[in-house]
Amino acid sequence: MKNHSQTEQAMFDDQEGSEPILDKTWLSPPGFFGWFTHVNQRQIGFRFVVTSLIFFALGGLLALLMRLQLVQPENTLMGADFYHQIMTMHGTTMMFFFAVPAMEGLGIYLVPLMLGTRDMSFPRLNAFGYYVYLIAGITLYIALFLGMAPDTGWFSYVPLAGIDYSPGQGVSFWTTMITFIEISALTAAVELIVTILKQRAPGMTLDRMPIFVWSILVMSFMIVFAMPTVMVGSVLLALDRTFETQFFVAAGGGDPLLWQHLFWFFGHPEVYIIVVPALGIVSTVISTFCQREVFGYTAVVLSMVTIGFVSFGLWVHHMFTTGLPHLGLSFFTAASAMIAIPSGVQIFCWIATLWGAKIKFNTPMLFIMGFFAVFVIGGLTGVMAASIPFDMQAHDSYFVVAHLHYVLIGGAVLPFFAGLYYWYPKMTGSMLSERLGRWSFWLIFIGLNLTFFPMHQLGLDGMPRRVYTYLHNMGWGEINFFVTCAAFLMAFGFLLTFINALISPYQSRSAGNNPWHADTLEWWAESPPRNFNFRHLPVINSRTPLWQKAPLQKVTGIRADRREIIITTLLDAKPQGVCIMPTPTYWPFILALTVGFGFLGFMFKPILFVVGFFLSFFAIVGWLWPARPWLHEQPPEDGHPVRGLQ
Amino acid sequence: MRSPRNNERKTAYEDVDVSNYSRHLNGHNAPIWWGIIGLILIELSVVSAFTVTYLYLYMQHGQWPPADIPAPPLLIPTWSMLLMLFSCVTMYLAGKSIEKNQSWHFVIYTFASVIMASSVLWIRWLQFDNFDMRWDEHVYGSLLWTISGFHFIHIVSAAIGTAAIGCFGMAGFYTKQRQIGVVVDTMYWNFVAFAWLPFYLVLYFFPRL
Numbered sequence: 001m002k003n004h005s006q007t008e009q010a011m012f013d014d015q016e017g018s019e020p021i022l023d024k025t026w027l028s029p030p031g032f033f034g035w036f037t038h039v040n041q042r043q044i045g046f047r048f049v050v051t052s053l054i055f056f057a058l059g060g061l062l063a064l065l066m067r068l069q070l071v072q073p074e075n076t077l078m079g080a081d082f083y084h085q086i087m088t089m090h091g092t093t094m095m096f097f098f099a100v101p102a103m104e105g106l107g108i109y110l111v112p113l114m115l116g117t118r119d120m121s122f123p124r125l126n127a128f129g130y131y132v133y134l135i136a137g138i139t140l141y142i143a144l145f146l147g148m149a150p151d152t153g154w155f156s157y158v159p160l161a162g163i164d165y166s167p168g169q170g171v172s173f174w175t176t177m178i179t180f181i182e183i184s185a186l187t188a189a190v191e192l193i194v195t196i197l198k199q200r201a202p203g204m205t206l207d208r209m210p211i212f213v214w215s216i217l218v219m220s221f222m223i224v225f226a227m228p229t230v231m232v233g234s235v236l237l238a239l240d241r242t243f244e245t246q247f248f249v250a251a252g253g254g255d256p257l258l259w260q261h262l263f264w265f266f267g268h269p270e271v272y273i274i275v276v277p278a279l280g281i282v283s284t285v286i287s288t289f290c291q292r293e294v295f296g297y298t299a300v301v302l303s304m305v306t307i308g309f310v311s312f313g314l315w316v317h318h319m320f321t322t323g324l325p326h327l328g329l330s331f332f333t334a335a336s337a338m339i340a341i342p343s344g345v346q347i348f349c350w351i352a353t354l355w356g357a358k359i360k361f362n363t364p365m366l367f368i369m370g371f372f373a374v375f376v377i378g379g380l381t382g383v384m385a386a387s388i389p390f391d392m393q394a395h396d397s398y399f400v401v402a403h404l405h406y407v408l409i410g411g412a413v414l415p416f417f418a419g420l421y422y423w424y425p426k427m428t429g430s431m432l433s434e435r436l437g438r439w440s441f442w443l444i445f446i447g448l449n450l451t452f453f454p455m456h457q458l459g460l461d462g463m464p465r466r467v468y469t470y471l472h473n474m475g476w477g478e479i480n481f482f483v484t485c486a487a488f489l490m491a492f493g494f495l496l497t498f499i500n501a502l503i504s505p506y507q508s509r510s511a512g513n514n515p516w517h518a519d520t521l522e523w524w525a526e527s528p529p530r531n532f533n534f535r536h537l538p539v540i541n542s543r544t545p546l547w548q549k550a551p552l553q554k555v556t557g558i559r560a561d562r563r564e565i566i567i568t569t570l571l572d573a574k575p576q577g578v579c580i581m582p583t584p585t586y587w588p589f590i591l592a593l594t595v596g597f598g599f600l601g602f603m604f605k606p607i608l609f610v611v612g613f614f615l616s617f618f619a620i621v622g623w624l625w626p627a628r629p630w631l632h633e634q635p636p637e638d639g640h641p642v643r644g645l646q
Numbered sequence: 647m648r649s650p651r652n653n654e655r656k657t658a659y660e661d662v663d664v665s666n667y668s669r670h671l672n673g674h675n676a677p678i679w680w681g682i683i684g685l686i687l688i689e690l691s692v693v694s695a696f697t698v699t700y701l702y703l704y705m706q707h708g709q710w711p712p713a714d715i716p717a718p719p720l721l722i723p724t725w726s727m728l729l730m731l732f733s734c735v736t737m738y739l740a741g742k743s744i745e746k747n748q749s750w751h752f753v754i755y756t757f758a759s760v761i762m763a764s765s766v767l768w769i770r771w772l773q774f775d776n777f778d779m780r781w782d783e784h785v786y787g788s789l790l791w792t793i794s795g796f797h798f799i800h801i802v803s804a805a806i807g808t809a810a811i812g813c814f815g816m817a818g819f820y821t822k823q824r825q826i827g828v829v830v831d832t833m834y835w836n837f838v839a840f841a842w843l844p845f846y847l848v849l850y851f852f853p854r855l
Contacts (some may be wrong), residue, residue: 012665121677121678121680121681122677122678122681125681186688189684190681190684190685190688191681193680193684194677194680194681194684195677197680198675198677198680199677202662224684224687224688224691225687225691227688227691228688228689228691228692228695229691229695231692232692232695232696232699233695236699236792239781239788239792243781243782244781244782245781245782245785245788245791245792246782246783246784246785246787246788247699247703247785247788247789247792249785252782252783252784252785252788253703253706253707253712253784253785253786254703254785254788255702255703255706255785258699258702258703261702262695262699539661539662553661553662554661554662555661555662555663555664556661556662556663556664556665557663557664557665557666557667558664558665564669566664566667567671567675567676567677575662575664575667576667576675577667577668577669577671577675577676578664578667578668578669579669579671579676579677580669613799617803617806617807620807621810624827626814626819
């Protein structure tokens with residue numbers, strides 16, 4: 001019997017009758033206005049995933065529009081202007097508004113559950129990041145509907161994107177919103193890092209951490225070091241456009257190539273920022289559907305870390321045709337080839353895991369198998385394009401379009417959809433339809449191969465990228481017609497998954513806590529998890545806590561009447577303290593509005609940036625305003641941080 | 647029987663009771679401490695991107711700064727840098743006084759730091775007037791203005807943030823147990839002060855090479 005005498009009112013989550021109180025403590029307020037106050041990690045993560053899927057659908061529709069324009073030579077469905085806008089928006093949407101937020105959203109939703117905690121380290125910052133993302137995305141699409149969308153490609157090369165060649169607000173929307181949305185990516189990254197390092201369940205040492213969490217950790221560190229570079233780049237471009245600074249203007253002593261360096265120093269790691277969490281999903285799904293631990297845990301983790309490091313040394317392979325010195329280029333060829341080593345190690349570890357296992361081929365596993373095939377093909381063309389002589393020929397042709405879609409759809413979209421089928425039961429409490437899932441997978445798999453494989457041929461035939469039309473006598477008409485038809489097939493496949501996700505909650509296929517008999521902690525919670533994630537916080541003794549026979553030990557002494565989570569040491573996850581988490585509030589939403597006002601205002605009247613800056617300051621003070629009745633508290637004596645005085 | 651897996655041989659935890667663990671996290675045990683480290687890492691990436699941009703453009707030119715433009719004067723920027731670095735000492739002392747629960751010392755040291763930062767801002771503002779080149783004439787001017795402006799905004803935010811902290815201190819909010827706000831504000835302050843060093847080197851010494 002514990003002594004609770006020092007606190008009359010305090011209620012701990014190990015006490016009888018604490019469950020309703022715990023539930024109320026972690027409640028997200030209902031209702032329309034309540035929606036803007038939510039800070040719980042599951043709500044925010046879920047919103048990230050859903051919003052990113054909406055952007056995925058929008059980006060896909062734009063791709064279909066492009067394919068309709070290219071279906072026959074000299075098609076007049078749309079003009080060059082509009083084509084360039086939707087082409088730019090397709091790339092920007094898929095990279096910045098789908099891929100990164102989708103992976104981060106999965107991380108935000110799953111990481112705290114996998115770590116056995118009740119929320120992330122900075123719940124309000126989490127909410128702020130979401131609103132920033134939402135505002136940036138909506139703004140860009142409003143610009144598209146106003147015909148003011150950027151039209152210089154998702155990488156906005158100067159001098160084309162400079163004010164001389166792209167007057168008007170289109171590219172300004174791009175530079176502003178890219179800078180803006182990176183704030184969202186960066187807040188989520190810091191949040192994920194701190195949560196992973198400091199909030200693991202007691203006993204979850206670094207080498208017991210689920211591989212998916214490792215992949216999110218690597219992704220987050222990559223975001224921290226890569227995204228600031230594109231922010232600097234886009235800020236400099238915005239200054240060039242607004243104040244006529246000369247950073248990228250050759251006439252003023254600037255250098256257009258500087259833009260490419262800044263952009264690709266971010267842009268290449270960006271590919272791996274998207275792919276690394278996908279690799280984590282692959283390991284997780286393989287492990288569950290083989291019902292055994294992934295072979296070579298250490299090797300897999302170290303491979304992901306190595307990929308993270310090496311990916312920062314590859315950016316110049318996007319610039320092979322810019323006339324840089326050859327000796328330097330050879331280094332980047334070597335580095336580009338080197339990335340095959342850690343990727344290969346992982347593939348072999350997965351093969352070893354699959355070897356001799358009784359594999360269950362449910363839909364998530366099908367998507368993983370698709371990942372193997374597609375990603376390997378994308379990797380092979382990658383090795384081809386990493387060699388300079390070949391790249392000189394294939395550069396700016398449809399070969400590169402084929403390559404990058406194989407890598408990104410194979411390396412990120414298929415694993416992400418595997419993850420969606422895998423974790424949907426946890427998020428919603430009901431299973432997705434297997435039948436629709438299989439149809440969806442096969443249509444996507446066949447559709448994407450029929451869409452993108454012929455593009456290799458188009459590229460070798462000389463068809464350049466980013467053209468809104470082509471002439472009859474080039475002979476590219478048949479393949480383009482075929483590709484357009486196949487693109488609709490693939491789109492139909494994706495549509496089936498969307499339908500599946502929308503109708504499944506209404507069909508009674510209750511998931512139960514652990515439908516796949518998986519080993520990681522998120523399956524210990526109910527499906528969908530209660531407000532408090534876990535009724536008790538777990539203590540971990542192994543890498544596969546749910547496959548061990550003994551029941552999990554529990555943490556006691558966590559208050560139920562306020563939001564408390566446990567902080568553990570960085571390496572060994574020894575309990576270190578208890579942190580009181582903030583409650584729902586409007587401030588993150590207000591701050592996102594004021595920051596957004598500053599950024600958008602800058603586009604039209606630079607002085608509005610200063611206004612936004614000070615409005616944001618007041619929002620931050622309001623956000624941090626101490627809400628507890630701290631003036632009446634007695635500070636506890638040294639060494640007696642006991643119950644009741646917190 | 648011994649488990650064949652390495653990770654299952656380690657110490658098994660029993661139920662853990664955390665009711666008597668501290669709820670006042672003031673250092674490495676506080677998530678916000680790590681969060682600020684993350685913020686500083688991000689900002690360091692930004693600082694290095696700016697520095698590398700400067701060096702990259704510097705290497706593109708034989709003549710730097712462009713002809714007829716003198717290298718910027720050293721004396722005043724050096725003083726403003728030293729003043730900013732000195733304000734780290736008063737911020738440190740402010741933290742020390744919270745350790746000893748001396749809240750009025752804390753308020754004095756905080757506002758001393760804010761006043762020093764404001765003087766630095768004033769000096770920088772005068773410097774903007776005296777730059778030898780506008781930002782839109784040549785990339786040299788663009789770099790000078792942008793990097794100085796970037797750091798200017800950081801001092802502004804550190805100063806008004808710390809002023810807010812000082813006001814909370816006047817209301818008696820900070821105590822030895824509840825000082826994490828001061829700790830992380832000081833970390834950010836130190837970062838802002840030291841982030842000027844690479845900028846100072848490139849802006850004021852590379853034009854002299």
